[in-house]
Amino acid sequence: MTRTTTPSVHEVSPVIPLASRTTDLVGSMIDSSTSLLAAQSHDIVRFAMGSPADEAVPVAEFRRIAGEVLDNSSFTYGATEGEPRLLELLVEQLATTPDPSALERLVITTGGMQGLDLAGKLFIDPGDLVVTESPTYTNGSATALSYGAELLEIPVDEEGMQVDTLEEAVRRAGRTPKAIYTIPTFQNPSGVTLSEDRRRELLRLAHRWGAVIIDDDPYGLLRFAGREVPTFQTLSRHDPLVFSVRTFSKILAPGWRVGWVDADPSLRQLLINGKQAMDTCTNVPNQHVLAEYISRGGLDDHLARLRVLYRERKNAMVDALTRHLGDAVSATDPEGGFFLWVTLRNEFGGVDTRELFEVALADGVAFIPGPALSPSGGFTDAMRLCFASSTPERIDEGVRRLARSLEKMVAG
Numbered sequence: 001m002t003r004t005t006t007p008s009v010h011e012v013s014p015v016i017p018l019a020s021r022t023t024d025l026v027g028s029m030i031d032s033s034t035s036l037l038a039a040q041s042h043d044i045v046r047f048a049m050g051s052p053a054d055e056a057v058p059v060a061e062f063r064r065i066a067g068e069v070l071d072n073s074s075f076t077y078g079a080t081e082g083e084p085r086l087l088e089l090l091v092e093q094l095a096t097t098p099d100p101s102a103l104e105r106l107v108i109t110t111g112g113m114q115g116l117d118l119a120g121k122l123f124i125d126p127g128d129l130v131v132t133e134s135p136t137y138t139n140g141s142a143t144a145l146s147y148g149a150e151l152l153e154i155p156v157d158e159e160g161m162q163v164d165t166l167e168e169a170v171r172r173a174g175r176t177p178k179a180i181y182t183i184p185t186f187q188n189p190s191g192v193t194l195s196e197d198r199r200r201e202l203l204r205l206a207h208r209w210g211a212v213i214i215d216d217d218p219y220g221l222l223r224f225a226g227r228e229v230p231t232f233q234t235l236s237r238h239d240p241l242v243f244s245v246r247t248f249s250k251i252l253a254p255g256w257r258v259g260w261v262d263a264d265p266s267l268r269q270l271l272i273n274g275k276q277a278m279d280t281c282t283n284v285p286n287q288h289v290l291a292e293y294i295s296r297g298g299l300d301d302h303l304a305r306l307r308v309l310y311r312e313r314k315n316a317m318v319d320a321l322t323r324h325l326g327d328a329v330s331a332t333d334p335e336g337g338f339f340l341w342v343t344l345r346n347e348f349g350g351v352d353t354r355e356l357f358e359v360a361l362a363d364g365v366a367f368i369p370g371p372a373l374s375p376s377g378g379f380t381d382a383m384r385l386c387f388a389s390s391t392p393e394r395i396d397e398g399v400r401r402l403a404r405s406l407e408k409m410v411a412g
């Protein structure tokens with residue numbers, strides 16, 4: 001299994017005049033797993049994609065609202081910055097969270113991914129140094145690569161990016177970074193949360209270097225245990241160097257492809273210009289349905305239900321790992337979000353999770369191998385498991401299948 005299904009440059013017909021940047025279009029094994037799994041006909045427990053539980057998506061309500069609100073105004077071009085009603089409701093909704101915002105700071109995007117792409121468009125020149133976590137959400141680092149960034153990977157421990165090693169790593173790199181890409185809360189893929197001290201230090205370094213913090217936080221509202229950690233915006237309200245990327249994908253449904261960027265108002269017109277060079281506006285019917293859903297006041301209750309659901313599922317996965325794999329693996333124990341990061345130890349220490357992926361897929365369980373979550377391809381002994389999409393019973397069954405696949409592999 002490779003981490004890209006993008007045809008390599010050599011597979012493209014030699015008569016087609018590709019741009020040189022296509023060598024940096026690395027693709028995403030995470031995203032490709034969707035079609036790979038759809039093509040399988042046997043039963044598979046799905047720990048691979050970071051999708052919300054089917055039961056967590058208020059489908060009946062979305063369908064009802066769509067029937068009521070969609071009209072001619074939903075099927076024409078919309079405002080690039082977002083539908084006015086959705087923007088207003090978002091400001092009201094954010095006022096109840098740690099990151100209150102204002103109209104002039106917000107642009108609606110086509111999912112969080114477009115927010116990351118706009119960050120690349122606005123901040124990254126070819127050759128610029130961009131700091132990422134290691135492991136990281138490689139779709140995010142792939143966006144930076146597609147704008148010609150060179151990545152500086154900083155290891156993650158239980159308190160998030162090891163910010164204390166960052167200065168030395170930057171000194172060795174011989175130049176300061178242009179951007180620092182972080183998933184501070186319930187990180188994808190490790191599930192860990194950047195501590196308050198490290199957030200403060202990252203802000204200090206960003207200001208010293210004149211680097212933008214790309215604050216990618218799709219999971220922050222899904223805390224089901226532990227104490228809230230102040231966000232970058234709380235620690236440095238409306239800091240011009242903090243570029244926050246948000247999405248409805250994890251709290252409502254990824255198929256909407258609706259997210260937002262919360263950034264310094266001086267960037268707003270450039271964000272709009274950047275988006276106008278991409279997709280004119282975010283899908284209008286989707287914004288109309290989401291706006292009406294939010295206006296009915298259901299989002300807070302929905303989030304409260306999700307926290308209960310995901311706490312139960314995270315516990316089920318931790319228990320299943322202990323039951324079926326014991327001390328042959330170590331796993332993170334996140335206080336929110338969707339993912340556990342599992343490292344193979346003892347008798348399974350030599351197993352490459354890319355090979356395990358093939359065996360496990362045949363045995364009926366899918367996950368993301370560690371190297372697909374590392375721009376430099378490390379973590380061959382690790383994997384990301386999403387606990388959000390499966391019921392506790394299915395989680396137990398999936399981990400049981402995983403243990404069986406591992407045993408098969410070491411038995412040769």
Ligand code: PMP
Pocket residue numbers: 050110111112113114137140183188216217218247248249254257258259
């Ligand atoms: N950032 C992170 C850390 C994510 O986990 C995801 C979704 N997996 C995204 C961004 C992209 O979100 P969206 O699906 O809204 O584009």
